[in-house]
Each structure stands twice: as structure tokens, then as C-alpha cells.
Amino acid sequence: MHWADGFIAVDWGTTNRRAYLIGADGACTREFEDDKGILSVAANGFEAEVAAIRDRLGDGPMLLAGMVGSNRGWIEVPYAPCPAGPEELARRVVRSPDGSAVLIPGVSYSNGRADVMRGEEVQLLGAVATGEIAPDCLVCHPGTHNKWVLMRDSRIQSFRTVMTGELFNLLREKSILSDLLKAEAEPGAAFAAGVDRGLEGSSLAAELFEVRANVLLGRSEREDAAAFVSGLLIGQDVRVGIGQDNALPITVMGRPELTRLYTAALAQAGFVARECDGERAFIAGARKIVELLQ
Amino acid sequence: MHWADGFIAVDWGTTNRRAYLIGADGACTREFEDDKGILSVAANGFEAEVAAIRDRLGDGPMLLAGMVGSNRGWIEVPYAPCPAGPEELARRVVRSPDGSAVLIPGVSYSNGRADVMRGEEVQLLGAVATGEIAPDCLVCHPGTHNKWVLMRDSRIQSFRTVMTGELFNLLREKSILSDLLKAEAEPGAAFAAGVDRGLEGSSLAAELFEVRANVLLGRSEREDAAAFVSGLLIGQDVRVGIGQDNALPITVMGRPELTRLYTAALAQAGFVARECDGERAFIAGARKIVELLQ
Numbered sequence: 001m002h003w004a005d006g007f008i009a010v011d012w013g014t015t016n017r018r019a020y021l022i023g024a025d026g027a028c029t030r031e032f033e034d035d036k037g038i039l040s041v042a043a044n045g046f047e048a049e050v051a052a053i054r055d056r057l058g059d060g061p062m063l064l065a066g067m068v069g070s071n072r073g074w075i076e077v078p079y080a081p082c083p084a085g086p087e088e089l090a091r092r093v094v095r096s097p098d099g100s101a102v103l104i105p106g107v108s109y110s111n112g113r114a115d116v117m118r119g120e121e122v123q124l125l126g127a128v129a130t131g132e133i134a135p136d137c138l139v140c141h142p143g144t145h146n147k148w149v150l151m152r153d154s155r156i157q158s159f160r161t162v163m164t165g166e167l168f169n170l171l172r173e174k175s176i177l178s179d180l181l182k183a184e185a186e187p188g189a190a191f192a193a194g195v196d197r198g199l200e201g202s203s204l205a206a207e208l209f210e211v212r213a214n215v216l217l218g219r220s221e222r223e224d225a226a227a228f229v230s231g232l233l234i235g236q237d238v239r240v241g242i243g244q245d246n247a248l249p250i251t252v253m254g255r256p257e258l259t260r261l262y263t264a265a266l267a268q269a270g271f272v273a274r275e276c277d278g279e280r281a282f283i284a285g286a287r288k289i290v291e292l293l294q
Numbered sequence: 295m296h297w298a299d300g301f302i303a304v305d306w307g308t309t310n311r312r313a314y315l316i317g318a319d320g321a322c323t324r325e326f327e328d329d330k331g332i333l334s335v336a337a338n339g340f341e342a343e344v345a346a347i348r349d350r351l352g353d354g355p356m357l358l359a360g361m362v363g364s365n366r367g368w369i370e371v372p373y374a375p376c377p378a379g380p381e382e383l384a385r386r387v388v389r390s391p392d393g394s395a396v397l398i399p400g401v402s403y404s405n406g407r408a409d410v411m412r413g414e415e416v417q418l419l420g421a422v423a424t425g426e427i428a429p430d431c432l433v434c435h436p437g438t439h440n441k442w443v444l445m446r447d448s449r450i451q452s453f454r455t456v457m458t459g460e461l462f463n464l465l466r467e468k469s470i471l472s473d474l475l476k477a478e479a480e481p482g483a484a485f486a487a488g489v490d491r492g493l494e495g496s497s498l499a500a501e502l503f504e505v506r507a508n509v510l511l512g513r514s515e516r517e518d519a520a521a522f523v524s525g526l527l528i529g530q531d532v533r534v535g536i537g538q539d540n541a542l543p544i545t546v547m548g549r550p551e552l553t554r555l556y557t558a559a560l561a562q563a564g565f566v567a568r569e570c571d572g573e574r575a576f577i578a579g580a581r582k583i584v585e586l587l588q
Contacts (some may be wrong), residue, residue: 115507158559161503176457203460210408212410213455216402237500239497
């Protein structure tokens with residue numbers, strides 16, 4: 001493969017994917033995002049989906065990251081155990097049958113507790129490579145499954161996943177609280193009240209029902225329920241995160257509509273966190289790994 | 295209405311309903327259960343559904359309890375505030391437009407925290423009436439929404455709801471853990487390990503993801519996941535419950551497949567609990583309220 005002439009990098013997750021065409025100079029020249037996450041692709045449908053990406057971004061070598069390398073994806077790539085840096089990932093990539101694509105392993109942690117990630121590792125190592133995060137820091141990476149990641153000496157040292165986004169979506173789509181959770185969660189008084197409750201470490205299943213009772217009994221406004229529940233979940237999440245390490249600098253990496261909620265909750269817990277754009281970090285991480293493949 | 299000649303009592307919940315024909319001697323002579331919970335009935339469909347019950351159980355007076363009296367049900371009946379006994383419920387019933395049915399209010403609690411119940415109050419007060427539970431006790435009433443109820447002087451003094459059943463169902467039906475949660479949860483080592491974790495008060499959203507990681511990394515058996523998650527949720531639930539009062543006798547009331555899981559978890563927490571059949575208690579409670587209506 002001639003990576004030096006440019007390549008395609010794909011962050012292929014559970015529910016969507018983002019594909020980038022990276023030129024010889026390392027800049028992203030074309031990109032697209034769609035909802036063809038791995039759950040929407042049949043087991044034997046990945047070759048066709050890869051071809052569809054090529055139709056749009058050309059026939060350069062392709063670097064695939066994320067759930068596409070899981071046991072529900074195209075080709076299963078065994079996890080790289082912690083501590084994991086770019087070298088550990090590059091050493092464990094798996095090539096596709098036709099040789100035109102390379103799949104990156106996820107990262108596993110297993111020491112008392114167990115955890116896994118697929119996709120976030122590229123963003124994390126990219127952000128270290130560009131200096132956007134420090135070689136030693138705590139990173140919060142919100143999404144469907146939020147990751148709290150301890151970086152040490154520019155490698156992923158350990159991490160803990162919290163299913164905050166998925167739980168919020170389940171509650172919004174199918175629970176008795178669905179009607180109350182349609183609004184967008186915004187920082188504000190209701191969000192802050194939820195964060196306070198979450199930071200206390202109270203029982204999620206009990207707090208959630210109380211949201212409904214408070215509305216039924218006219219004790220709180222329907223319009224505040226989504227922000228309160230978001231705050232409750234994120235407060236509980238932050239409680240887990242700062243339990244990982246509370247002395248290192250903290251960066252929240254991801255989509256701005258999520259990172260601002262987490263930085264607000266962290267501030268309530270007494271921590272100043274920086275925000276960082278995960279998409280740019282992914283491109284930097286993909287470039288870093290490609291350097292090591294050449 | 296001539297209640298003394300016998301009547302129909304219906305426990306009409308969110309997802310199913312149970313209807314009983316009670317004879318003049320107070321014994322149940324006919325009954326049925328189906329999945330016509332209020333969520334499956336259109337707003338203007340309740341008259342027809344009541345008629346369908348009459349087709350099966352005759353045209354005696356009808357006592358309706360549960361979510362049928364909620365704002366999503368047939369006729370909204372305002373809650374009776376705690377403390378609430380049979381007299382408080384009987385005083386606040388609402389008659390249907392055609393006069394042939396009476397709807398029982400639910401019970402609300404509002405004192406710092408807020409909570410509501412609809413349907414469980416009939417079982418609770420029935421169990422007190424028959425002596426099956428003590429006038430002063432703590433009752434655990436598992437189901438979609440588990441209730442921990444403090445009974446004082448034969449009345450409902452306060453209570454707290456924990457959405458354990460609903461969360462387990464959401465996780466089983468639609469989450470990333472769905473595949474792992476199809477098995478029936480049984481008491482045993484995996485359930486007990488989950489209870490231990492839940493009693494610690496750990497973060498649900500973090501623990502849940504770890505279940506998946508443990509299976510992916512070969513650290514635990516797929517077959518154990520459902521029992522572990524059930525134990526985790528019930529352990530967190532019991533932690534809330536014993537926080538209500540840990541000196542009173544405890545009774546777990548409901549369906550045997552649920553009550554045995556809760557008594558096992560309570561035993562792990564150091565509490566001996568009795569089990570009690572909720573269905574018989576409902577009939578006793580309906581009779582008690584009807585006595586007061588005559």
C-alpha cells in the first residue's frame with residue numbers, strides 16, 4: 001500500500017460512520033458522515049459498504065477504526081491491552097482479505113476491573129500527537145459510551161466506560177419517562193440540580209421515578225425534566241470519572257453539544273476541564289498510525 | 295350500586311390487567327388476565343374495554359384500581375396523600391359517567407422527596423386487613439416499578455419507587471447488552487455477585503458496561519450476565535429500600551418469581567423477609583374498600 005500518496009480513514013462506529021480523504025500533505029480534502037454504522041450492515045455486507053466508500057473517496061489505502069473491527073463488524077481485530085500507544089496499535093493491525101484496507105485494534109483494560117474501547121483510541125493518540133492533550137492527563141470522551149481515560153507517557157494507561165449516552169437514549173425512546181425527555185438537555189438550573197443529585201451517588205433507578213412523580217404532583221416543570229435527567233446521569237458519570245484520578249489535568253473530547261455539558265458538570269464538582277474537538281484528533285491519530293505502517 | 299350481591303374488581307396496570315368476579319360471600323369465583331394494559335387502549339377506547347370485561351364477568355358493580363385512574367387512563371382520579379388507609383381511599387373514589395364503575399385513587403407522597411403509586415395500595419391495604427402483613431412494617435413490592443412502602447398503624451405512611459423492572463426490561467430489549475440478557479435471572483452465584491456490587495452503591499451505568507467487557511475478554515460466562523445484571527439492579531434497589539427503615543419486619547409482596555429474587559438479595563444484606571402473594575391481597579383490599587362504599 002502506498003500510504004504516502006494519501007489515504008482514506010474511517011471512524012466506523014455502532015450507529016454511524018465518518019470517512020475522510022487525507023492528502024499526501026496530511027490535510028483532509030474530502031469527508032462525509034452517514035448512518036451506516038455496523039448495526040445497519042449485514043454480516044456479509046461490509047465489502048459492498050467499503051466499495052461504497054471508495055466510490056466517494058477514491059481507491060487509496062484505507063484505515064478502518066472503531067466497531068468495524070469488533071465481533072459484530074467486518075473482521076474481528078483482537079484488542080491491544082493497556083498500556084497502549086500508537087506503536088502497540090500499529091503492530092496489531094489486521095489487513096482485509098483483498099489487502100486494500102487495514103483495521104486498527106481496539107484497546108482492552110483488565111486489572112481487577114475490565115473494559116474495552118474501539119475507535120476512541122485513535123482520537124486519544126491523535127490528540128497527544130498534536131499536543132492538544134498532555135502526555136499525562138485524564139480525558140473524558142462522551143458519547144453513547146463515555147470513556148474516562150488515564151493517559152501516561154503519551155499512552156493509554158487505563159480507562160473506565162460509563163453507558164451514560166445509551167441509558168439516556170433508552171429512557172428517551174422507550175421508558176415511562178419518554179414523554180418528558182424529548183427536549184434537548186441544556187446547561188442551566190435544572191441540569192445543575194440533576195448534576196448535584198448525581199454527584200451524591202444516589203440510586204439512578206429511584207431518582208428517575210422521582211422525576212415523573214415531581215411532574216405529576218406539580219412540583220417541577222415538564223420542560224425541565226430532560227435537563228435534570230441529563231444532569232443526573234452526567235453527575236453520576238463524573239463521579240466515576242474523578243474517582244479514576246483527580247490530580248491530573250482534565251480534557252473533555254468529543255462533540256461540542258456533549259463536551260459543554262460535561263465541562264459544566266465537572267465545574268460543579270470543582271474541576272476545570274478543557275474542551276477538545278474529537279474529529280480533528282481522529283485525523284491526527286490516523287496519520288500517526290499510518291506513519292508507523294510505512 | 296348493589297355491592298353486597300357481588301362485584302367485579304380490576305387491577306388495571308400499564309401493560310396488563312387482571313379482573314376478578316367476587317361473589318356475595320367475598321370469594322373469587324371467576325377471573326382472567328390479559329395484556330390490555332392502559333398503554334394498549336386508545337384514549338376513547340375504555341368504555342369498550344369495560345364492556346368487554348362485563349361480557350366475561352357479568353354486570354355487577356365494578357371497582358377499578360391502578361393506572362386506569364391515571365392521566366393516561368380512563369378517568370383521572372386525584373391521588374390520596376399519605377398517610378392513606380382504606381377510609382382515605384374510599385372517600386376519594388370517582389364514579390364513571392354511567393355510574394356502573396368506581397375508580398380508586400392512587401396514593402401520593404410529598405415530603406422532601408415525591409412519589410406516587412396506583413394499584414399497589416389495594417394490595418397493601420388488603421394484606422393488612424387479612425393480617426398477612428403487620429400494621430407496622432416495611433413492604434417491598436417488586437414489579438415494573440418496585441415500591442418500598444412503610445406501613446404505620448395499618449396505613450401507608452410513606453414510600454419510595456425504584457424503576458428496577460423497567461430498567462432491566464429496557465436493557466434486555468434494546469441495549470448493547472440485549473444479547474446477553476435473554477436468559478431468565480435465577481438466584482445463584484452470578485446473581486449474588488451482582489447483588490454484592492449493587493449493595494455497594496456503585497455506578498449502574500459503569501457496572502453495566504463492565505458486564506459486556508467481562509464477556510468480551512473471556513473473564514465471565516455469557517450465561518451468567520442476566521443473573522448478574524438482575525442482581526446488580528436488585529442490590530441497588532435493596533440498598534434504597536433498607537435506607538427507608540431497617541428495624542421493621544420486611545415483607546416482599548408480588549409474583550413468586552420476583553419475590554424470591556428480592557428475598558435472596560435482602561438475605562445477602564442481612565435481612566430476613568417474608569414473602570406474600572400479591573394477587574390474593576388485591577382481592578382482600580378490594581373487598582375492604584367495597585365495605586366502606588356501602
